[in-house]
Amino acid sequence: MLKVENLTKVYPNGTVALREVGFEVQDGEFLAVIGLSGSGKSTLMRCINRLIEPTSGRIIWDDTDLTALSPAEMRKMRRQIGMVFQQFNLVKRTSVMTNVLSGRLGYVSPYQSLFNYFSPADHARALRNLERLGLRDKAYVRADSLSGGQQQRVGIARALMQEPKLILADEPVASLDPVLSHSILKYLEQMNKEDGITVLCSLHFLDLVHRYSTRAIGLKEGRIVFQGLPQEIDDAQFKTIFGQEAERVTIL
Amino acid sequence: MSPSSSHPPNALLASVFSLLVPGAGQLYLRKRARGLAVLAGVLVLAYLINWADTNFKIEATVNWLWFVFVLFWLWNVFDAYRLARGQTTLNRLGLLLAIVIVYVIGWQVTDINPDRLVTRFKDVQVVFRALVYPDLFTQAGGSWQPSENFGDIIGKIVDRPAPDLLVQLGLAQKGATVPTPVLGKMAETIAIGLMATVLAIIFAIPLSFFAAHNIMSHVPGGTFIYYAMRTFLNIVRSVDTIIWGLIIVVWVGLGSFAGTLALTIHSIAALGKLYSEEVEHIDPGPIEAITATGANLLQIIRYAVIPQIVPPFLAYTLLRWDINMRMATVVGFVAGGGIGFFVVETIRKGGYEQYAAALWAVAIVIILVDYVSAKWRERILAGEVKVSAEAPKPFYTSLRALFWLALGLAVFILCWQLAEIDLRKLFEPAPTFVKVVRDFVAIDVSPDVLDTVLKQMLITIFQALLATTLGGLVAVPFSFLAARNLMGGNALSLVLYYLARGVLNVLRSIEALLYVAIFVFWVGIGPFAGMLALAITTFALIGKLFSEAIENIDPGPLEAIAATGANALQMIVYAILPQIIPPFISYLIYQWDINIRIATIVGFAGGGGVGLLLNTYFGMLQYHKAGTVVAMIVVVVAAMDLASAKIRERMV
Ligand SMILES: Nc1ncnc2c1ncn2[C@@H]1O[C@H](COP(=O)(O)OP(=O)(O)OP(=O)(O)O)[C@@H](O)[C@H]1O
Ligand SMILES: [Mg+2]
Numbered sequence: 001m002l003k004v005e006n007l008t009k010v011y012p013n014g015t016v017a018l019r020e021v022g023f024e025v026q027d028g029e030f031l032a033v034i035g036l037s038g039s040g041k042s043t044l045m046r047c048i049n050r051l052i053e054p055t056s057g058r059i060i061w062d063d064t065d066l067t068a069l070s071p072a073e074m075r076k077m078r079r080q081i082g083m084v085f086q087q088f089n090l091v092k093r094t095s096v097m098t099n100v101l102s103g104r105l106g107y108v109s110p111y112q113s114l115f116n117y118f119s120p121a122d123h124a125r126a127l128r129n130l131e132r133l134g135l136r137d138k139a140y141v142r143a144d145s146l147s148g149g150q151q152q153r154v155g156i157a158r159a160l161m162q163e164p165k166l167i168l169a170d171e172p173v174a175s176l177d178p179v180l181s182h183s184i185l186k187y188l189e190q191m192n193k194e195d196g197i198t199v200l201c202s203l204h205f206l207d208l209v210h211r212y213s214t215r216a217i218g219l220k221e222g223r224i225v226f227q228g229l230p231q232e233i234d235d236a237q238f239k240t241i242f243g244q245e246a247e248r249v250t251i252l
Numbered sequence: 253m254s255p256s257s258s259h260p261p262n263a264l265l266a267s268v269f270s271l272l273v274p275g276a277g278q279l280y281l282r283k284r285a286r287g288l289a290v291l292a293g294v295l296v297l298a299y300l301i302n303w304a305d306t307n308f309k310i311e312a313t314v315n316w317l318w319f320v321f322v323l324f325w326l327w328n329v330f331d332a333y334r335l336a337r338g339q340t341t342l343n344r345l346g347l348l349l350a351i352v353i354v355y356v357i358g359w360q361v362t363d364i365n366p367d368r369l370v371t372r373f374k375d376v377q378v379v380f381r382a383l384v385y386p387d388l389f390t391q392a393g394g395s396w397q398p399s400e401n402f403g404d405i406i407g408k409i410v411d412r413p414a415p416d417l418l419v420q421l422g423l424a425q426k427g428a429t430v431p432t433p434v435l436g437k438m439a440e441t442i443a444i445g446l447m448a449t450v451l452a453i454i455f456a457i458p459l460s461f462f463a464a465h466n467i468m469s470h471v472p473g474g475t476f477i478y479y480a481m482r483t484f485l486n487i488v489r490s491v492d493t494i495i496w497g498l499i500i501v502v503w504v505g506l507g508s509f510a511g512t513l514a515l516t517i518h519s520i521a522a523l524g525k526l527y528s529e530e531v532e533h534i535d536p537g538p539i540e541a542i543t544a545t546g547a548n549l550l551q552i553i554r555y556a557v558i559p560q561i562v563p564p565f566l567a568y569t570l571l572r573w574d575i576n577m578r579m580a581t582v583v584g585f586v587a588g589g590g591i592g593f594f595v596v597e598t599i600r601k602g603g604y605e606q607y608a609a610a611l612w613a614v615a616i617v618i619i620l621v622d623y624v625s626a627k628w629r630e631r632i633l634a635g636e637v638k639v640s641a642e643a644p645k646p647f648y649t650s651l652r653a654l655f656w657l658a659l660g661l662a663v664f665i666l667c668w669q670l671a672e673i674d675l676r677k678l679f680e681p682a683p684t685f686v687k688v689v690r691d692f693v694a695i696d697v698s699p700d701v702l703d704t705v706l707k708q709m710l711i712t713i714f715q716a717l718l719a720t721t722l723g724g725l726v727a728v729p730f731s732f733l734a735a736r737n738l739m740g741g742n743a744l745s746l747v748l749y750y751l752a753r754g755v756l757n758v759l760r761s762i763e764a765l766l767y768v769a770i771f772v773f774w775v776g777i778g779p780f781a782g783m784l785a786l787a788i789t790t791f792a793l794i795g796k797l798f799s800e801a802i803e804n805i806d807p808g809p810l811e812a813i814a815a816t817g818a819n820a821l822q823m824i825v826y827a828i829l830p831q832i833i834p835p836f837i838s839y840l841i842y843q844w845d846i847n848i849r850i851a852t853i854v855g856f857a858g859g860g861g862v863g864l865l866l867n868t869y870f871g872m873l874q875y876h877k878a879g880t881v882v883a884m885i886v887v888v889v890a891a892m893d894l895a896s897a898k899i900r901e902r903m904v
Binding site: 049051075078079081082083085087088089090092093094098102103104105106107110113114155158161162168 | 537
């Protein structure tokens with residue numbers, strides 16, 4: 001279970017990106033995070049695995065306070081928390097295989113990994129994960145020769161290599177067209193349902209929230225302004241989250 | 253000028269202002285940049301004419317120059333008048349007048365004597381014959397054999413006493429001789445270029461991180477280190493390799509090692525700058541992603557940073573290797589070692605056949621290096637995509653990798669020896685070194701020294717200007733022959749195309765400093781010879797760039813103009829020229845900038861200009877004055893760099 005308490009983040013330039021944010025996520029949930037651009041979604045995701053150091057507040061993950069861990073302990077903990085990015089963040093000039101294997105770095109011997117050595121078991125695991133995402137035949141091509149949707153699937157395969165209990169997906173489909181968006185979210189849904197991985201996913205479109213998430217939170221200017229079931233987001237709720245001028249749009 | 257403005261500009265007043273003080277009328281009309289440019293133009297032209305009059309015997313033309321100068325002054329009045337009346341100004345006329353003055357002075361002070369090209373042509377035929385029959389092979393007993401000169405340049409096999417190792421292995425008897433390969437000056441040159449590149453990489457990589465803004469902004473006090481490192485790299489880079497050579501020779505003595513060091517120092521600065529810019533362009537995304545997997549710092553560097561920087565680093569290094577190989581062919585002029593030193597010696601002895609052979613050897617090696625470096629870079633930047641569905645075998649187990657590793661190591665050791673690298677020498681500099689450096693830094697600023705240096709510096713700038721013009725003029729028609737898209741028509745034009753390309757490539761592979769000897773023999777020592785040598789390299793380089801610009805012409809406008817029913821001439825004027833003139837001018841300005849750098853060193857081979865002065869001062873151990881020359885070169889080169897970059901920026 002993930003519990004976020006009074007989380008506040010103030011950037012060095014004085015921007016307050018999160019204000020006293022608190023919520024809980026039960027194991028196995030698919031939690032959507034919605035909010036306007038600049039509302040603090042990315043900051044929240046990155047505070048959870050401490051890619052960004054929170055200013056104050058606590059993050060409790062399975063009874064461990066992540067904010068109290070030393071850097072080395074935090075690195076160990078990150079193995080359980082996979083992350084998927086809007087820009088995919090693959091190492092473009094290396095092969096798909098190396099990108100996927102790099103998801104294993106937290107587990108392997110640091111010295112062997114410096115020589116690009118991964119055990120046969122890890123290779124097999126990587127191929128299995130690629131197979132699952134329909135990319136088995138792309139294992140040895142360069143990452144940047146893939147299309148956007150394929151690159152994001154590689155990103156998911158990399159996260160799966162961590163055998164995570166939690167996946168943080170920061171606008172995983174914002175750079176993709178609608179058809180691909182559904183395909184990527186279906187994969188995340190599959191991981192959520194079949195493997196029981198908890199998913200935190202920030203999304204822009206309400207349709208997608210309705211279709212895939214089990215629960216949602218709405219952020220506005222760093223504050224939580226909505227918490228509940230996706231179906232509960234009515235027009236009034238929608239306007240509190242996205243502002244009075246916002247119009248609902250549907251995709252596909 | 254809008255009629256509604258409360259003070260309609262008075263055209264007469266503006267003209268009178270400009271008549272009294274050039275540019276004043278334009279300033280009065282609120283054209284600040286124009287007014288200042290006109291004023292600066294008048295001052296510079298007057299200074300130049302006066303300078304040429306007092307320093308050179310130009311009685312015959314000086315009055316004509318003043319006459320044109322007066323015309324320029326009158327043009328400025330006229331310009332103010334038309335400006336005030338809101339009429340179109342005649343920029344080109346003013347520019348033309350100024351250009352006439354500059355070129356006439358340039359012609360005089362660089363001692364141009366076209367008649368000598370004709371009258372002494374008979375003498376120089378010796379050199380041309382040598383170029384056709386270089387001293388590489390001799391005919392002995394009906395068969396061709398490598399000549400002695402071939403051995404000096406490329407290498408030979410001589411009998412040497414057997415080394416102990418062979419004796420111990422029982423492969424040779426004690427005291428017996430075995431045939432041993434001895435490599436020549438060209439191999440030494442290759443070794444110098446290679447070692448300088450390798451050494452430069454080792455130092456440039458760590459330095460580049462200190463000169464990268466994105467890294468240093470995370471380190472306390474980093475911003476200061478960043479600016480200090482950037483400034484340091486820029487200063488070191490602005491001093492030419494040849495001049496570094498002069499300084500290094502004082503430190504470690506004449507020889508290949510000095511040449512290698514000079515090249516290394518300049519390369520460290522050049523590579524350091526390029527590398528750091530590449531580090532600044534690292535994409536932070538992958539770093540974030542790898543961090544999120546729980547990787548530690550070393551793993552992050554290995555998996556997110558190195559894959560991003562290795563390809564561009566390699567590409568820059570290959571480019572630098574190419575440059576270093578070229579510089580290695582001339583660094584011997586001052587530092588000793590390599591084919592440059594060989595050329596100096598053969599010319600002193602009048603061995604033009606040996607000199608010609610050296611030129612051919614240089615051409616072949618440099619063309620090869622150029623080709624390999626370009627192909628390799630292309631492959632790196634394109635990034636070959638592997639499509640096999642099988643896992644590649646790990647690198648270190650493959651035999652081929654081992655073979656390359658061993659070969660690389662062997663080449664490294666061989667080059668280390670050929671370049672006479674002796675790190676101990678670095679720590680035991682000549683006893684006078686400290687004094688020399690102190691003298692060198694305390695530059696001599698007495699008026700007559702400054703006067704002399706300035707005079708030679710101006711000659712150098714004019715040399716570069718005339719060489720760029722001459723080379724550019726010849727290159728224009730030639731570049732059409734070397735453009736693939738124009739010459740693909742029939743077999744004859746294809747032959748012409750390959751011929752033109754070949755000529756450009758061969759000429760381009762040899763540095764200006766190596767050409768000077770031919771022209772010294774032809775027209776005599778002095779700025780004219782240096783100018784001609786520069787014109788040759790300019791022609792080769794500009795010809796290549798021009799032909800590429802022609803190849804890149806967009807066919808769209810051609811089609812559009814043709815569709816209007818235009819004839820061939822109209823198509824050239826309206827569709828081709830507008831597309832090629834801007835890049836041509838941009839290349840020419842860039843080339844002038846490069847030529848000024850090279851013109852500062854052609855003096856070392858008898859090509860006149862500021863290099864001659866530097867060589868003399870160093871020869872006479874007058875380091876204060878040598879320091880003045882170097883300081884002047886650094887300032888002028890930096891100013892020209894800036895000006896040329898600004899002008900080219902405005903053009904695109
Ligand atoms: N490194 C930073 N330094 C200073 N301010 C930052 C930094 N990163 C983000 N911010 C600011 O913090 C606020 C929240 O940003 P965040 O990226 O978390 O929003 P977001 O909801 O993910 O927006 P988007 O949909 O555009 O990705 C914004 O006002 C942003 O400008
Ligand atoms: Mg974001």
